[in-house]
Amino acid sequence: MRLFASLCLMLSLVLPVGADQTLVMVRSEAPAQYVMDVLKETLPEYGYTVAHTQRCDGGMAEFHYKSDFYRVVFFGKLEEVRTILARHPEMSPYLPLKITVVAENGETILASMDPRSLGGFFPEDAELQLQFLRWYNDIEAILDEMRRLKKK
Amino acid sequence: MKHFNWLLLLFCMPLLAAPDGKALYENNCSSCHHSQGKGGIGLPLTPEILSQLSDAYIAKTIRHGRPGRIMPSFEQLSLAQVNAIVRYVRSWTGKPAPVFQAAKIKGDAAKGKPLYEKHCVRCHGKDGSGEGPGTGVTMSRERTFMVMPAALNNSGFQKSASDAMIRDIVASGRKSSDMPSFKSKLSDEDIAHVVTYLRTLKPPVIKQGMEEWRGKPAYIMESPYDFETTVENVKQALTGANFRIFPQRYLEQGLVDEFSVNTRQVSIRFCNFKELYHLLNIDPRLGTVLPCRINVMAQNGKVLVISANVAHLATLFNNQELSEVGVLMEEIILTVMEEATL
Numbered sequence: 001m002r003l004f005a006s007l008c009l010m011l012s013l014v015l016p017v018g019a020d021q022t023l024v025m026v027r028s029e030a031p032a033q034y035v036m037d038v039l040k041e042t043l044p045e046y047g048y049t050v051a052h053t054q055r056c057d058g059g060m061a062e063f064h065y066k067s068d069f070y071r072v073v074f075f076g077k078l079e080e081v082r083t084i085l086a087r088h089p090e091m092s093p094y095l096p097l098k099i100t101v102v103a104e105n106g107e108t109i110l111a112s113m114d115p116r117s118l119g120g121f122f123p124e125d126a127e128l129q130l131q132f133l134r135w136y137n138d139i140e141a142i143l144d145e146m147r148r149l150k151k152k
Numbered sequence: 153m154k155h156f157n158w159l160l161l162l163f164c165m166p167l168l169a170a171p172d173g174k175a176l177y178e179n180n181c182s183s184c185h186h187s188q189g190k191g192g193i194g195l196p197l198t199p200e201i202l203s204q205l206s207d208a209y210i211a212k213t214i215r216h217g218r219p220g221r222i223m224p225s226f227e228q229l230s231l232a233q234v235n236a237i238v239r240y241v242r243s244w245t246g247k248p249a250p251v252f253q254a255a256k257i258k259g260d261a262a263k264g265k266p267l268y269e270k271h272c273v274r275c276h277g278k279d280g281s282g283e284g285p286g287t288g289v290t291m292s293r294e295r296t297f298m299v300m301p302a303a304l305n306n307s308g309f310q311k312s313a314s315d316a317m318i319r320d321i322v323a324s325g326r327k328s329s330d331m332p333s334f335k336s337k338l339s340d341e342d343i344a345h346v347v348t349y350l351r352t353l354k355p356p357v358i359k360q361g362m363e364e365w366r367g368k369p370a371y372i373m374e375s376p377y378d379f380e381t382t383v384e385n386v387k388q389a390l391t392g393a394n395f396r397i398f399p400q401r402y403l404e405q406g407l408v409d410e411f412s413v414n415t416r417q418v419s420i421r422f423c424n425f426k427e428l429y430h431l432l433n434i435d436p437r438l439g440t441v442l443p444c445r446i447n448v449m450a451q452n453g454k455v456l457v458i459s460a461n462v463a464h465l466a467t468l469f470n471n472q473e474l475s476e477v478g479v480l481m482e483e484i485i486l487t488v489m490e491e492a493t494l
Binding site (some may be wrong): 014015021023025026027029034049050051052054056068070071072074076077080082085086088089090091092093094095096098099100101102105107109111112117118120121122147 | 169178182183184186187190192194214221224246291292354367368369370372401403404405407408414417428432436437438439440441442445449456459468469470
């Protein structure tokens, strides 16, 4: 029984993790603008500041390329960004963190890089690995909230 | 101790219970294939299409994914979980799954080649990679097809599809996605030749980024100039490379008030909208790594010029087309950085 139980415990800890996952991605049935508004309210609930949003569709439209709603939300925590950049300037292209919000036929796709996929670059830095894991957990939880938003 | 055991058992319940196919589908597949299988970045899984796909093919597709063609391989799912997903998807059709024989079809690849070139190339491409940019159903940007033809040279497809199933697809076509039925144009023998030829198609060789930078998260160069001059140099080099430059931002901008922001760390953001539009057709998830930017940071008496390792970033998408663009972009960005720090 003990053995079985610990086996189960091990499995349940191991199974849900996609080992070589590189992107975190969800679909929400709610429309993009609404998802975007909720996302901007949700990020602070997890302690993040929304640094800015980039309107890629606007830029493309200026050049006569038609595209639906396409935004990138940048977010982060100042202290984290400062500490990490002081040690690893090569992390600067990945900070602040970002989530892409794309409309798809009245629904919304959200995608973000899985920060853990940067782990292999910093095998020596255990603290950073932990940071990647924490970011991943937050992004995963936030995107899961977006996934659960209902059609409006 | 007894309680502890019960607690653990409770913890294990989800593992012992039959897996929930709907939940698994929604967690793992709906982002690309849509919650009811209408398609998206992935191909549609409508009842019409499912009526041509065996359960074994769907299960194997889940396991192998489509290497280099966006769909990941789901090796971490248990057999029971894969089967639950297949059952769930199948439940949309209200009909039993078709079953195909596993036996190989014996055609003549040499005779199949000209037939493939005559009837299939315009959609599936000469080497079987699929014509036109991107995958799945066309939504918000203009593309060559409403549904992008699948890559037939893909190892995931080749490992999952039996000869008999491919023969059936070629004979029936796919009405919803404009693939014609070839029943009236090709004899059974001809179709056998085409199927045999398809088996000889090989996926393209994946190009890699420059060896010097492989295994590094970013390209990083030290500038011999002061901070301001370096920023100007980067902008000039980018303009010279035909990029449009956006107002620059401090790396910390928006995270802190304007008085405390570190002004010796800037992001120079740039874009080429024509290229961007094209790239979003290939993979709409690209925004997760955009926008393109080169950072200039003054730190410990050094001025550093830094860009993400774009050749590596592009590989995150499991998208061959994008990986190739990443390798091209690497060359352009490194040239810009070298020019700015020369």
